[in-house]
Amino acid sequence: MTTSPDPDAVRIGTFEREQCVEALGEHFAAGRLETGEYEERVTAALGAQTKADLVPLFADLPEPHPPVLRPPGPPPVPAFSPYPQPVYGYTPAARGLSDKSKLATGLLQILLPFGIGRLYAGHVGIGLAQLLVVLVTCGAGALWPIIDGIVILANGGYDGQGRRLLE
Structure with a gap:
């Protein structure tokens, strides 16, 4: 049978000790600690081996406390997940699709070959570059x-915000 150790009995590292010294420095700068008491607490923080050794150093002080003494928060949400996330909603934007049409973009590019389709899709830079190339080369x-x-008609494309064009 395995039991998890008491969180206060787990050993701390140099990083946690330095966080405590930094927090004590803020309390010293705010005038909450006398010079001698500050030195005693810093010495105790640098000699601490467990979280339990740090708790008495901040028991009579308001925030800021070092992060090691704060209760654990919820686990972080990953910014990217390799697994597809369900998308609910009926609008194209809610499904990650553009509100611009692939057909309209492609036909505008072919019928008005001045970059108009790219401008319609939101690619202003490419649209203006195509317009300038056509004007400079006299067509x-x-x-x-x-x-x-x-x-674009064959493979589809993306709008200026990186969303897939509608079929």
């Missing part, structure tokens, strides 16, 4: 937006 650069439109 010879229109091949880029036309090919871009064909690729």
Whole structure:
């Protein structure tokens, strides 16, 4: 039968001791501790081996207390999960899709080869670059937006916010 040790009896490390010294320094700077008492508590904090050794050093002091003496909070929520998360909602944005159409974007690129489809999808930089290329080359650069439109129609694409275009 295994029993988990008392959390106050678990050994602490140098990092936790330094956090205590820092918190005691803030109390000293605020005038809550006399010089001699501050030195005694710092010496005790540096010599502490367990969390239980640190508790009396802060028993009569208000916050800030070092993080090692605070109760544990909820576990952190991971920013990225490799597993797909369920998405509820009926709007395209709630499902991670753009409100822009793949068909409209591709056709605008082909029929108006000035980067209009890219501007419609929210890619302002690419749209303006295509417009400038077409204008500078007197229309010879229109091949880029036309090919871009064909690729969008064939493979789909993303809007300016990185969401997949609607089918």
